[in-house]
Amino acid sequence: MSDLRDEIEDLYADYAACLDDGELERWPEFFTDDCLYQIVPRENYDRGLPLALLLCESKGMLQDRVAALRRASVYAPRSLRHIVSNTRVAQADGAVIRVRANYVVFQTLLDDVTRVFNAGRYLDALVREAGRLKFRERVCVSDTVVIPGSLVFPI
Amino acid sequence: MSDLRDEIEDLYADYAACLDDGELERWPEFFTDDCLYQIVPRENYDRGLPLALLLCESKGMLQDRVAALRRASVYAPRSLRHIVSNTRVAQADGAVIRVRANYVVFQTLLDDVTRVFNAGRYLDALVREAGRLKFRERVCVSDTVVIPGSLVFPI
């Protein structure tokens, strides 16, 4: 159990570093080919409403999202910084490992103080692929609905 | 030692999830019948002044607090999100395990950005009851004194 926890913590740290370092092209590789990535406002999630801020249902859609951010988006240079806490393995008895954690992402624009960009919880389903843990699902249930700059970055 | 650490991390994650999910009725169950729960401003704590923002000296008082929040308080819908870090077992050689950790709680009101609600440190005394770790004491020493909305929620 402790080894699995270490492995999960490493995965989460690597995922956060990928986004914090702006290595977006590496981001889809954390997922299985067939996957679900979603950022959903807490209010919608709690009421079972399907509307998401971002929804990708395959690794290809994640790659499209990265390409769109790289090519099309106009946005000011910024730093993102992930803090992940309260990681909890909810279920690990089958092929799928269900994990929950809290996250807060901070954003720093040039010439501005650092602010909370997004806070919420991760609801994850992990599977092992060629010995490595990958996300089959990462659902980001976002407390934050007012997105500074209206920009939907992966979280 | 590593097993104990995992157990403590699980307890803290579960405690945070209880409050973040708004399951207040479950909150007193983290404590022993005879217990101390306190939110005390750092300045008072450092000077040995007894004044606390919230003080409960038994599980019954915790339950009363929950009932008061449910029944009597008028407050806007909000999300709370706990981040806990720097957990440190200070003493574990007797029946009582003393642990210290840093916490930050974020608050999101509808139609507003996410803000820091409260930051500080937990000073805990844990005991084992029927095989499960429980809080005999949780003292929340709060750096934050200006409480947004003046609302005293459990932390």
Next chain:
Amino acid sequence: MSDLRDEIEDLYADYAACLDDGELERWPEFFTDDCLYQIVPRENYDRGLPLALLLCESKGMLQDRVAALRRASVYAPRSLRHIVSNTRVAQADGAVIRVRANYVVFQTLLDDVTRVFNAGRYLDALVREAGRLKFRERVCVSDTVVIPGSLVFPI
């Protein structure tokens, strides 16, 4: 590996507690005599520019820094609170252990809400000295450049 991780988490928690508790005189003792402590803005770090907000190249310089803060600086009473997350051992196969982590430091001034003081990442090189892990290098790559109050505290 798991033992090393626990040891590193303990070191980081103790380091954070030292600064959060204002025990500045204890801070240089976390470093080897010959050491590097640096707070460098992310933009400079990424471009290889040498300019740092704070640079100390020996334990003596760290002690000087503490003395300067104690004697010379005029600043309002404040609380600092460290959150450290996503700790990752990048290399541990020689005498030097390279670790990376994310940090956010929160500041609370009297009669004000709690705000983000500094966010960024630690890039550390640890060595063992008389059985205890010490910092040979701690490079704080700061996302935050606009420092509230312009005050350079150790992070």
